[in-house]
Amino acid sequence: MTRLAAESLLVTLGGRRALDDVSATFRPGRVTALLGPNGAGKSTLLACLAGLRNPDRGTATLDGMAVGTLDRRERGRRIGLLPQGGDVHWDVDVRTLVALGRLPHYAGWGETTADREAVDRALAATDTAALAERRVEQLSGGERGRVLLARVLAGEPQWLLADEPLASLDPAHQLDVLARLRDVAAAGSGVVLVLHDLHLAGRVADDAVLMRDGRVIAAGPADDVLTAPLIGETYGVAVEIGTTPAGQRFILPLG
Ligand SMILES: Nc1ncnc2c1ncn2[C@@H]1O[C@H](COP(=O)(O)OP(=O)(O)OP(=O)(O)O)[C@@H](O)[C@H]1O
Structure with a gap:
């Protein structure tokens, strides 16, 4: 079974410890939510896990x-890493951008049928097939966010790391994207998501890692980690955790 892990990571940025002895193990077939206030070190951890930053x-x-x-x-x-931000620096159409997610699979002869099918699946999964011929620069922020996620999905990585994949998505597309990411995990990949919405994190996550000031506050099964005391310690806010009449769990920040 594949295993992705951070082992005692230390990263110093601008004289501060962005990661301070961070250890965490991520499991395939599960969605892990990476949570914590701004500046906690979440993006830095993802960059290390993706091999884009070497820890000190x-x-x-x-x-x-x-x-x-x-x-x-x-x-x-x-x-596969979906970085924070959603910037696109190429003036290309959506399908071309999503197909770039297949580049690591190319064997030297360009796009194969398998590549085209993977791109089609990624476009369908992100509800962006209707945008396939549009120029990326002309999309709305939320449309662009879904297209960039499609690019990562097209690569069908064993590990999918996404930094705020729900940013700028409307509620219907947020739920839809979370359902697709759950499908990715159900198919056996490991999914690690930086999220800011505690309620959606509680809905999607099997496991959770809470971070603050470059350190891990708690990690483990989401039900054990997403508790009012641990969320309070991490964010300094009170939350109400309950169940709707329809039986759905909710996490509501109270302030
Ligand atoms: N290039 C940089 N130079 C100096 N400091 C940096 C740099 N990049 C990040 N930092 C600092 O490192 C710390 C961790 O940043 P990081 O982006 O990992 O946090 P985050 O948890 O992802 O935050 P957010 O929720 O705001 O995206 C922050 O204090 C940030 O200011």
């Missing part, structure tokens, strides 16, 4: 190998 100390490992030492193409096939 400690190691991010994939199946026991340091992620940073993996061959770039292999790393690209196995770990």
